[in-house]
Amino acid sequence: MAGIFAPDSTLMRFLTRIADLMILNVLFLVTSIPLVTLPASLTALSFVSLRIASDTDRTITGDFVRSFRQNFRQATALGLLVAAAGAALTAWYVVVTQLVTDGVARFVLLAVWFVLVFVALMWALYVFPYLATFEGSTREVLRNARLMSFRHPLAPLTVIVLSVLAAVVTIFSPQATGYGLLWLLIGFAAIAYLGALLFSRVFERYAPTPTTPSALEEED
Numbered sequence: 001m002a003g004i005f006a007p008d009s010t011l012m013r014f015l016t017r018i019a020d021l022m023i024l025n026v027l028f029l030v031t032s033i034p035l036v037t038l039p040a041s042l043t044a045l046s047f048v049s050l051r052i053a054s055d056t057d058r059t060i061t062g063d064f065v066r067s068f069r070q071n072f073r074q075a076t077a078l079g080l081l082v083a084a085a086g087a088a089l090t091a092w093y094v095v096v097t098q099l100v101t102d103g104v105a106r107f108v109l110l111a112v113w114f115v116l117v118f119v120a121l122m123w124a125l126y127v128f129p130y131l132a133t134f135e136g137s138t139r140e141v142l143r144n145a146r147l148m149s150f151r152h153p154l155a156p157l158t159v160i161v162l163s164v165l166a167a168v169v170t171i172f173s174p175q176a177t178g179y180g181l182l183w184l185l186i187g188f189a190a191i192a193y194l195g196a197l198l199f200s201r202v203f204e205r206y207a208p209t210p211t212t213p214s215a216l217e218e219e220d
Contacts (some may be wrong), residue, residue, distance in 0.1 A: 017052065018186070023060045024048050025189035031068060039079025039128065044068040045189065047132035049196035050203070071131055077138055078131065082124050089117055122149040125156035129199045134206075148202060155198035162191050 024045065031041040047067035051057040092113055100106045126145035136144070149156060166187065170177045177183065 020052060020057070020060050021189040021193055022186050024052075024064065024192075025184070025186050027061065027064045028188055028192075029184065031064075036076065037068075037072075039075040039082075040068050040072040042079075042128040043071045043075040043132045045192050046129040046196065046199075047071075049189065049192040050129065050133060050200050052193055053196040053200045067132060074138060074141075075128065075131060078127055078141060081138075081142070082127060085120055085124075089113065089120060092116075119149075121160065122153060122156045125149070125159055125195075126199075129196070129203075133203050144206075152202040155195055155202055158198055159191060159195040162194060166191065 028041050028045045031044070032038045044064045044067040048057065048060055048063045051063055057063060093110075096106055096109045096113065100109060123142075123146045126149045127141060130145045130148065131141050134141075134144075166177075166183075170180060170183070174180065177187070
């Protein structure tokens with residue numbers, strides 16, 4: 001029995017990880033309350049999740065705060081660009097659904113819109129984990145995140161599927177998530193961690209020269 005509760009036992013390591021994710025979730029929620037800090041919070045969430053996934057984390061709070069401070073300015077700029085892209089796509093949808101009356105034209109324009117939304121979402125899901133891992137200019141982050149989203153789609157697809165499934169369960173079976181309580185306890189950090197297990201494998205392939213465009217261009 002003592003072996004089960006030993007500090008290095010499988011059970012205790014699992015419980016420690018759960019506790020770490022709960023702390024990470026609270027940090028993310030608290031620092032996201034002012035919406036202007038959301039991009040930096042997402043970057044810090046990605047940073048700590050990646051460190052947990054690679055088993056290189058030190059202290060959850062210390063790692064989170066350090067990433068939040070170091071990446072705040074660039075993450076905010078990237079967040080504004082992502083928001084601008086989202087606003088443009090929203091405007092496209094409103095214009096098409098409200099002003100385009102021809103059925104064929106509306107269908108084509110909405111089909112193009114759905115493709116662009118999917119591509120933009122895949123790209124956006126790489127932006128903040130990439131920023132959390134590599135150094136580079138805003139232009140390099142955007143460019144390399146876009147290239148990775150095309151070449152390694154599994155990681156963002158996993159995050160999308162997990163998020164959609166979690167949202168569906170929350171909406172149609174709220175008792176399963178304690179009427180949203182599970183999101184407050186661990187939900188966001190859990191999804192980030194599961195995604196980080198895949199993102200970390202992708203980033204390892206570019207670790208020697210992560211922000212150099214040729215590192216992405218040379219690999220097919």
